[in-house]
Amino acid sequence: NAGVTQTPKFQVLKTGQSMTLQCAQDMNHEYMSWYRQDPGMGLRLIHYSVGAGITDQGEVPNGYNVSRSTTEDFPLRLLSAAPSQTSVYFCASRKQGIHGYTFGSGTRLTVV
Amino acid sequence: GNSVTQMEGPVTLSEEAFLTINCTYTATGYPSLFWYVQYPGEGLQLLLKATKADDKGSNKGFEATYRKETTSFHLEKGSVQVSDSAVYFCALSVGTSYDKVIFGPGTSLSVIP
Numbered sequence: 001n002a003g004v005t006q007t008p009k010f011q012v013l014k015t016g017q018s019m020t021l022q023c024a025q026d027m028n029h030e031y032m033s034w035y036r037q038d039p040g041m042g043l044r045l046i047h048y049s050v051g052a053g054i055t056d057q058g059e060v061p062n063g064y065n066v067s068r069s070t071t072e073d074f075p076l077r078l079l080s081a082a083p084s085q086t087s088v089y090f091c092a093s094r095k096q097g098i099h100g101y102t103f104g105s106g107t108r109l110t111v112v
Numbered sequence: 113g114n115s116v117t118q119m120e121g122p123v124t125l126s127e128e129a130f131l132t133i134n135c136t137y138t139a140t141g142y143p144s145l146f147w148y149v150q151y152p153g154e155g156l157q158l159l160l161k162a163t164k165a166d167d168k169g170s171n172k173g174f175e176a177t178y179r180k181e182t183t184s185f186h187l188e189k190g191s192v193q194v195s196d197s198a199v200y201f202c203a204l205s206v207g208t209s210y211d212k213v214i215f216g217p218g219t220s221l222s223v224i225p
Contacts, residue, residue: 004155033213042116042201042215043156058212090155099144099163099205101213103155 002026006091006104013081013111021076021107023091030096032074033058034066036087037106043090049074081111114139116202116216124222125192133187133219135176135202143204145169145178145185150199150218159187159200192223 007022025032030051035043045058049068063085065077074093078085088108092101119134137143144163148156160169165180174189185202202216 035215040217042217043213044215045212048212092156099161100146100158101156103148103157105153105155 004091004093004102004104006089006107008107009105011107011109013078013109015081015083015111017081019078019081021078021089021091021109023074023076023104024072025074025091025093025102026072027093027095027102028071029093029102030071031101032068032091032093033101034064034074034076035090035092036060036085037090038087046076046089078109083111085109086111114143114204114206114214116204116214118200118202118216118219120219121199122220122222124224127194127223127225128191129223131187131189131192131196131221133200133202133221135185135187135216137183137185137202137204139183139204139206141206143206145176146203146205146213147174147176147185147187148201148203148215150201152198156201192221194223194225197221197223 004025033048034046044060047066049055091104094101115138117136146161147159149159150156160171162169162178168177176187199218199220201218205213
């Protein structure tokens with residue numbers, strides 16, 4: 001099993017550009033989430049999904065879109081990148097009924 | 113609202129020292145509690161968990177007990193190793209249809225030989 005795979009690992013964007021962060025899991029997990037990690041702030045939930053076709057907003061959803069067309073994939077779209085979106089982004093998944101998440105290795109995004 | 117407070121770091125210990133990282137929480141209802149660990153350049157890994165009061169989670173020599181009366185979930189290890197150097201996150205989850213996980217800010221631990 002590959003677990004949770006995130007691509008790319010690093011990305012530099014210019015202000016106003018758009019891009020998609022990819023997340024895929026091969027564990028047949030129902031729940032998937034996107035977090036951003038900023039120094040001194042822990043991880044904050046951006047969007048989450050409880051299954052294919054179902055998504056909802058987390059704590060900091062503005063500027064981001066998600067979709068969940070399959071169980072395996074949960075891409076995060078930045079519509080118009082801003083310097084405030086410079087962060088490390090983590091995707092996580094878990095099986096329904098099982099406590100605790102499996103995290104990907106992260107995408108380090110810099111917006112200049 | 114729901115929140116997690118952790119002791120500030122960084123924490124520096126000598127190898128074989130005793131480790132305590134304090135964690136307290138505020139939550140509505142009855143949360144599940146977690147400790148995650150993040151090694152340099154990696155994603156978070158679940159270290160241990162407790163889902164009800166007085167439960168003790170343990171893994172790799174680390175332990176934490178869910179204390180409802182003090183709303184705490186302190187992480188302990190009797191003898192740390194250099195390989196334990198990482199950032200440790202306390203977290204809680206509440207909810208029914210979906211558990212929104214709330215993370216603390218993290219505590220950086222450095223263990224020196």
